[in-house]
Amino acid sequence: MDDPTAVTTVRRDWVGDEAAAPGVRAELRRLGRRARRRPDRTLAYALLLTTLAVLAALRHRPVYQSRVVFHVEGSGGEPDRAGRALRDWVVGSVLSDGQLLALVDEHNLYPAINEPRRAVEAIRGDLEVRVLHDGRGSQRLVIAMRGDDARTVQDTVAHLGRLVEEARRHAHPPRHVLALHLTLAQAAGRDAPLFDRLTLVLLAGVAAFLIALPLCALGVAAFDPRVYDLDDVRRLGMATLGAIRGFPGDNAGALVARLGHDRMPPS
Numbered sequence: 001m002d003d004p005t006a007v008t009t010v011r012r013d014w015v016g017d018e019a020a021a022p023g024v025r026a027e028l029r030r031l032g033r034r035a036r037r038r039p040d041r042t043l044a045y046a047l048l049l050t051t052l053a054v055l056a057a058l059r060h061r062p063v064y065q066s067r068v069v070f071h072v073e074g075s076g077g078e079p080d081r082a083g084r085a086l087r088d089w090v091v092g093s094v095l096s097d098g099q100l101l102a103l104v105d106e107h108n109l110y111p112a113i114n115e116p117r118r119a120v121e122a123i124r125g126d127l128e129v130r131v132l133h134d135g136r137g138s139q140r141l142v143i144a145m146r147g148d149d150a151r152t153v154q155d156t157v158a159h160l161g162r163l164v165e166e167a168r169r170h171a172h173p174p175r176h177v178l179a180l181h182l183t184l185a186q187a188a189g190r191d192a193p194l195f196d197r198l199t200l201v202l203l204a205g206v207a208a209f210l211i212a213l214p215l216c217a218l219g220v221a222a223f224d225p226r227v228y229d230l231d232d233v234r235r236l237g238m239a240t241l242g243a244i245r246g247f248p249g250d251n252a253g254a255l256v257a258r259l260g261h262d263r264m265p266p267s
Contacts, residue, residue, distance in 0.1 A: 028218075030235070035217035037228055045216040046209060053208030057201045066154045067144035068161035069186035072131070074179050083131035083139050085176035090141070091129050094167045095160070100124065107156050109147075127160075141182065158188035 035042050072086065097120050104110060104119045113119045128144045143160050147153040161184065167173070168182050227233060233240050 030232070031218050031221035034221035034224055034228060034232070037226070038220050038224060042213070042217045042220045045220065046213040049212035049216065050205055050209040053212075054201055054205045057204035060200070061148040062197060062200070063146050063148060064150040064153050065144055065146040066150075066157040066188050067142055067186070068157050068164075068184070068188045069143075070141040070161075070164065070182040071134075071185040072139040072141050073181045073183075078176070079133070079139060082176045082180060083133075085174055086139075086141060086180060087129055087131045089173050089177045090143070090164060093171070093173075094164055095127070095129070099163065103156065103159060107152055107159070109152065109156065140185065154188050161188060 072083070100120050100123050101116050104123055110119050110122050113122060123145075126146050128142075130142045130144075132140045132142060134140050141164070143157065143164065145153055145157050145160070147156075164182070165184070172178075230240050
């Protein structure tokens with residue numbers, strides 16, 4: 001037999017509670033109304049986040065890129081295989097670790113890095129070697145590099161181009177590379193960054209403010225402990241009968257009004 005003194009636990013209908021809860025749009029509208037009650041705090045937080053974003057943008061240095069392009073002919077009936085062999089030869093032999101380390105020392109790249117291995121890894125991360133089809137039965141070898149100093153990047157890429165030309169004439173490349181003819185199609189030049197420093201800072205500030213303002217409004221509304229309207233009362237799970245709208249004189253005799261008229265000294 002069941003114990004009549006046992007306490008029966010009634011489980012809440014979680015699914016029903018979720019179905020009865022207001023939707024996302026209704027909740028966002030409620031938070032929006034609450035945020036409009038504290039516009040100064042919302043704006044202050046948004047401006048603070050915008051200032052941090054602008055400071056981060058000011059610390060960011062523009063990235064410059066330079067490239068040298070070779071026109072490649074003589075791939076025969078296997079252009080893809082010849083292109084892969086050319087790229088592997090350039091990356092593995094022409095731009096070997098020793099060659100790249102000498103390049104770092106000559107152009108004073110990465111002065112903050114003292115370890116040779118890390119310097120080689122850094123320059124490989126900034127280098128890009130590609131073989132592209134130009135649509136006319138020939139290919140292009142593109143060697144590009146990026147960095148934060150335009151002149152240094154251009155000089156380094158020009159040096160890389162000379163290394164490829166010298167290696168093609170004097171080294172012993174693989175068979176698939178030996179039949180290729182490389183002609184300089186584009187000397188190393190300077191690619192301007194997409195945005196200058198001032199434009200980047202302005203864009204960062206505008207974007208940060210537009211993103212931060214609604215987020216700060218939601219945060220201020222969600223953590224504000226005050227109750228402003230019936231929706232706030234219902235959100236607390238309390239039943240309501242209605243609300244008395246504001247009318248002239250509704251604050252007469254209130255503590256705030258008495259303090260404002262010096263009728264009661266503040267304690």
